[in-house]
Amino acid sequence: MAHAEHAHANYLEAKKGIWSWLVTLDHKRIGVMYLWTTLFFFVVGGLFSLGVRLELLKPGPLFQPDTYNKMFTMHGAIMVFLFIIPIIPAALGNFFLPIMIGAKDVAFPRLNLLSYYIFLVGSSLAVGALIAGGVDTGWTFYTPYSIRSASHVILITLGVFINGFSGILTGLNFMVTLHKLKAPGMTFFNMPLFLWSIYATAIIQVLATPVVGITTFLLILERVLKIGIFDPALGGDPILFQHFFWFYSHPAVYIMILPGMGIISEVVTVFSRKHIFGYKAVAYSSLAIAFISFLVWGHHMFVSGQSPLSNFLFSWLTMFVAVPTAIKVYNWTATLYRGSIVLATPMLYALSFLFMFTIGGVTGLFLAALSVDVHLHDTYFVVAHFHYTMMGGTVMGLLAGIHYWWPKMFGRMYPELWGKISCAFIFVGFNVTFLSQFILGKLGMPRRYHDYFPEYAGWNMVSSIGSLFIGIGFLIMFIYLFWSLKRGAKAPANPWDGKTLEWQISSPPIEHNFTKVPAIPASPYEYGVKG
Amino acid sequence: MFTFFELPKASTIAASIDHLYDFVYWVSFVSFVGIVVACLYFIFRYHRSRSDPNKTPYIEGHHLSEIIISIILFIVVMIIFAWGWIDYKKIITTPLKPLEINITGKQWLWETEYQNGRRLTNELVVPLGQPVKLVMTSSDVLHSFFIPNFRLKQDVIPNQYTFLSFTAIKRGDHPVFCAEYCGTAHSKMLATVKVMEPVDYQKWQQEWEFKQRGGTPLEEVGASLFASKGCIACHTATDQKLVGPGMQGIYDHDVELVDGSKIKVDENYLRESLMEPQAKIVKGFAPVMPTFKGTLTDQEVGDLISYIKSLEK
Numbered sequence: 040m041a042h043a044e045h046a047h048a049n050y051l052e053a054k055k056g057i058w059s060w061l062v063t064l065d066h067k068r069i070g071v072m073y074l075w076t077t078l079f080f081f082v083v084g085g086l087f088s089l090g091v092r093l094e095l096l097k098p099g100p101l102f103q104p105d106t107y108n109k110m111f112t113m114h115g116a117i118m119v120f121l122f123i124i125p126i127i128p129a130a131l132g133n134f135f136l137p138i139m140i141g142a143k144d145v146a147f148p149r150l151n152l153l154s155y156y157i158f159l160v161g162s163s164l165a166v167g168a169l170i171a172g173g174v175d176t177g178w179t180f181y182t183p184y185s186i187r188s189a190s191h192v193i194l195i196t197l198g199v200f201i202n203g204f205s206g207i208l209t210g211l212n213f214m215v216t217l218h219k220l221k222a223p224g225m226t227f228f229n230m231p232l233f234l235w236s237i238y239a240t241a242i243i244q245v246l247a248t249p250v251v252g253i254t255t256f257l258l259i260l261e262r263v264l265k266i267g268i269f270d271p272a273l274g275g276d277p278i279l280f281q282h283f284f285w286f287y288s289h290p291a292v293y294i295m296i297l298p299g300m301g302i303i304s305e306v307v308t309v310f311s312r313k314h315i316f317g318y319k320a321v322a323y324s325s326l327a328i329a330f331i332s333f334l335v336w337g338h339h340m341f342v343s344g345q346s347p348l349s350n351f352l353f354s355w356l357t358m359f360v361a362v363p364t365a366i367k368v369y370n371w372t373a374t375l376y377r378g379s380i381v382l383a384t385p386m387l388y389a390l391s392f393l394f395m396f397t398i399g400g401v402t403g404l405f406l407a408a409l410s411v412d413v414h415l416h417d418t419y420f421v422v423a424h425f426h427y428t429m430m431g432g433t434v435m436g437l438l439a440g441i442h443y444w445w446p447k448m449f450g451r452m453y454p455e456l457w458g459k460i461s462c463a464f465i466f467v468g469f470n471v472t473f474l475s476q477f478i479l480g481k482l483g484m485p486r487r488y489h490d491y492f493p494e495y496a497g498w499n500m501v502s503s504i505g506s507l508f509i510g511i512g513f514l515i516m517f518i519y520l521f522w523s524l525k526r527g528a529k530a531p532a533n534p535w536d537g538k539t540l541e542w543q544i545s546s547p548p549i550e551h552n553f554t555k556v557p558a559i560p561a562s563p564y565e566y567g568v569k570g
Numbered sequence: 571m572f573t574f575f576e577l578p579k580a581s582t583i584a585a586s587i588d589h590l591y592d593f594v595y596w597v598s599f600v601s602f603v604g605i606v607v608a609c610l611y612f613i614f615r616y617h618r619s620r621s622d623p624n625k626t627p628y629i630e631g632h633h634l635s636e637i638i639i640s641i642i643l644f645i646v647v648m649i650i651f652a653w654g655w656i657d658y659k660k661i662i663t664t665p666l667k668p669l670e671i672n673i674t675g676k677q678w679l680w681e682t683e684y685q686n687g688r689r690l691t692n693e694l695v696v697p698l699g700q701p702v703k704l705v706m707t708s709s710d711v712l713h714s715f716f717i718p719n720f721r722l723k724q725d726v727i728p729n730q731y732t733f734l735s736f737t738a739i740k741r742g743d744h745p746v747f748c749a750e751y752c753g754t755a756h757s758k759m760l761a762t763v764k765v766m767e768p769v770d771y772q773k774w775q776q777e778w779e780f781k782q783r784g785g786t787p788l789e790e791v792g793a794s795l796f797a798s799k800g801c802i803a804c805h806t807a808t809d810q811k812l813v814g815p816g817m818q819g820i821y822d823h824d825v826e827l828v829d830g831s832k833i834k835v836d837e838n839y840l841r842e843s844l845m846e847p848q849a850k851i852v853k854g855f856a857p858v859m860p861t862f863k864g865t866l867t868d869q870e871v872g873d874l875i876s877y878i879k880s881l882e883k
Binding site: 104105175314320350361370373380390398401407411413414481485490491 | 577583586587590591594595597598601602605606608609612613616617618621622623624625626627628629630631632635636639640643644647648650651653654655656657658659660661662710711712714716718719721722723724725727728729730732745747748749750751752753754755756757758
C-alpha cells in the first residue's frame with residue numbers, strides 16, 4: 040500500500056531535493072523551472088519599465104541620458120527575449136502539452152532539459168551584459184549604431200544567439216510530440232486549441248529563429264572583425280540588418296501572441312460552458328497567421344529608405360493579417376453567446392484580452408496604411424500599439440493561463456478576491472498607461488526620447504501614473520501567488536469543470552501523468568446539450 | 571498642460587493623411603464598440619446566475635457568418651491599403667522644379683546646405699507654397715527627419731541619399747525631431763522648419779548672398795572640382811561623348827546599361843558611379859573609370875552632383 044502510494048505521489052513530491060529538480064526529465068518540472076525563471080526576468084524587465092516611466096513623469100532630466108537609454112533597451116530586450124517569447128510555450132506548453140494529448144512526457148525529455156540549460160546560459164549572458172553596465176542600442180540593435188556603441192552589445196546578442204537554440208529545440212520537441220505521442224483516439228482535430236497555437240508557434244520557432252541567430256552572429260562578427268556587412272563606413276548596408284532582423288522579429292511577434300490566443304480559447308470555453316465557436320476557423324487561423332507572418336517584415340521599414348515597390352507589397356500583405364485575427368476575436372465573442380458565464384479571475388483576464396487585444400489589432404491598421412505610417416512610424420503610437428498586442432494580448436493570455444492552471448500545477452487555489460483586485464489594478468493601470476501613449480504618438484512624440492516638449496507633459500504624467508497601478512497589480516499578484524503555494528486551499532482535480540485531459544487527473548498530477556491510457560472525448564469542449 | 575490639440579496641417583499632404591487616419595479611426599471604433607457591447611451584453615445576459623450551466627446549447631460554429639465577416643473585412647482593409655498607397659505615392663513623388671536643399675544628420679544635430687552654399691545648423695528655412703526636395707544623408711549612424719506638422723518623416727542613412735519632398739502651406743516655425751534612435755542625445759537632436767513668404771525668403775537669401783560676396787554656390791564648387799579632379803579628361807559638360815558619357819542632361823533621365831537594363835540617373839547612381847564605377851556601366855562605354863573612393867570627401871561628392879544636376883539641356 041505504501042509502495043503504491045509512493046508510485047502515485049505527485050510530481051512535486053515524487054522526488055526530493057534540489058538535485059532532483061536540476062536533473063529532472065519530467066516535462067512538468069521543466070515547465071515549472073521555466074515558469075519561475077521567466078517570471079524572474081519579467082520582474083527585472085518590469086522594474087526597468089518603471090524606471091523609464093519615472094524619467095518621463097515630468098519633462099526635464101532625472102537620470103543621465105545614457106542611463107535612460109540603457110533602461111529602455113534592457114526593458115525591451117529582457118521582456119522580448121527572456122520573458123514573452125519563451126514563457127507560454129516553454130513553461131505552460133511544457134507542462135500541459137503532453138498531458139493534453141494523453142502522453143507521459145514530450146518526445147525528447149533529455150533535449151527538453153538541455154533546452155532549459157541552453158536558455159539559462161543565454162540568459163546569463165544577457166544578465167552579464169546588464170551587470171557589466173548594460174546596453175544602449177534599443178532592443179532592435181539597429182546598425183550602424185550597434186556597431187559603434189561602446190556598451191555590451193556582444194554579450195547580449197550572444198545571449199540572444201544562444202537562446203535561439205533553446206527555442207528551436209523546444210519547438211522541434213513540441214512538433215514531434217504532437218505528431219507522434221497523441222494517445223489513441225486523439226487526433227489533430229479533437230485536441231485542445233491551445234495545442235494548435237503551440238503547434239503554429241513551434242513552426243515559426245523552428246523556421247524563423249535561425250535567422251535571428253545568423254543576424255546576431257553577423258553583428259558580432261562585424262563588431263569584432265570589421266568585415267563590412269552592415270557598417271556603411273566599411274561598405275556595408277545598414278538596411279540589410281533591418282531586413283534580417285525583422286525577417287525573424289516579425290514572425291517572432293506571432294511566436295509571442297499565438298500561445299496567448301490558445302489560452303484564451305481554453306479559458307473562454309470553460310468559463311462560459313460552451314463548445315468553442317468555430318473550432319476549425321480558430322485552428323486554421325493560427326496557421327494562417329503563422330504563414331502570413333513570414334511575408335510582412337518590411338512593414339517595420341516603410342520610412343527606412345526601402346523601395347516604393349517593397350512598401351507597396353508589404354503594406355498590401357500586412358492587411359491580410361487582419362482577417363484571421365478578426366476571425367479569432369469573432370469566434371471568442373460568439374462562444375460567449377448563450378453560455379453560462381462565470382467571472383472567475385482567469386475569465387476576467389480572458390475578457391481583458393478581448394478588450395485590449397482588439398485595440399492592439401485595430402491600431403495595427405493605422406500603421407499598415409502607408410501614408411499614415413509615415414507620420415506615426417517611430418512615435419509613441421507604435422509603442423502603445425505593440426504594448427496593446429504584447430501586454431494587452433500575450434500577457435493577459437498568460438495571466439489567464441497562470442490562474443486557470445495554477446490549481447493543477449501546484450495543487451493549491453489562488454485567493455479569488457485578491458485575484459480580481461489585482462486584475463482590476465492591472466486592467467485600469469494598463470489602459471491609463473497606454474491609451475495616453477496613442478495620443479502622444481498622434482501628436483508626434485517620438486519613441487525612445489529621454490526628454491520631451493512641455494506640450495507632451497500632461498499625457499506623459501497620466502501614462503506614468505498608470506504604470507504605477509500596473510506595478511501595484513503585479514505586486515499583489517506575486518504576493519498572493521507565493522502565499523497560495525503553501526497556504527492556498529487544496530485544489531480539487533477539476534475546480535473549473537474542464538473537459539480537457541489535464542482536468543481528468545489529480546492536482547498536482549502524478550509523476551507520469553496517467554495511470555492508464557485516458558479515454559479521449561470526441562471534442563475537448565463537450566459542454567451543453569446537443570441538438 | 572493637457573493638449574488634445576490637433577497638430578497644424580502645415581503641408582499639402584497633411585490633410586489627406588489626417589483624413590485616412592480618421593477613416594481608420596472610425597472603422598476601428600465601430601468594430602471595437604461592436605465587440606465590447608456584444609461581450610458586455612453576453613456577460614450580463616448569460617451570467618451563471620441567469621443561465622443554467624447544464625443547459626447551454628451545443629453550438630459548433632457558423633460558416634456563413636465567418637465568411638461574410640472575412641469578406642467585409644477584406645474589402646475594408648483593401649480600401650485602407652489603396653488609400654494609403656495613393657497618398658504615399660504623392661508623398662514620394664518629387665514635384666517639378668523643386669527647391670533642392672541638402673540635409674545631413676549627425677550625432678546630434680542637423681546641417682542644412684542650400685545650393686548657394688549657405689549652411690545652417692538645426693534650421694531649415696523654406697518659402698511658403700513652393701515645392702521643396704530635401705536630399706538627405708547621414709555622416710554617422712541612422713537618423714530620421716520627422717516634421718510632425720507636415721506628417722512626414724524619412725530615415726537618413728550614411729553613404730546613401732534619401733529624399734523627402736513637401737510643400738509647406740503654413741507660415742511659422744515647425745519642430746523637427748530625430749525619430750530614429752541614435753544614441754545619447756537622440757531626444758535633443760531637434761531642428762526647426764521656418765516657413766516664410768516667398769518674397770521674404772528671397773530677401774533672406776539675397777541679403778546673405780550680398781554679405782557673403784565670396785560665397786561660392788555648390789554647383790560652382792562642383793564645376794571647379796570637375797576640372798581639378800580630372801573628370802574633364804573623359805567627360806564633357808555637354809552631351810558630347812569622349813571616353814565616358816557627356817554630363818549634360820543626364821540627371822533624372824534613364825540610361826541603358828551594358829546588361830540591357832535601364833536605370834534612372836539620380837543622386838545615388840551618380841554617387842555609386844564615383845565610388846564604384848564598374849558597378850553599372852552605361853551601354854557603349856568601356857569599364858575603365860577609376861574609383862574616387864577615398865579621393866573625394868562626402869561634401870565634394872555632393873558638390874559634383876550639384877554641378878551635374880545644373881547641366882540641364
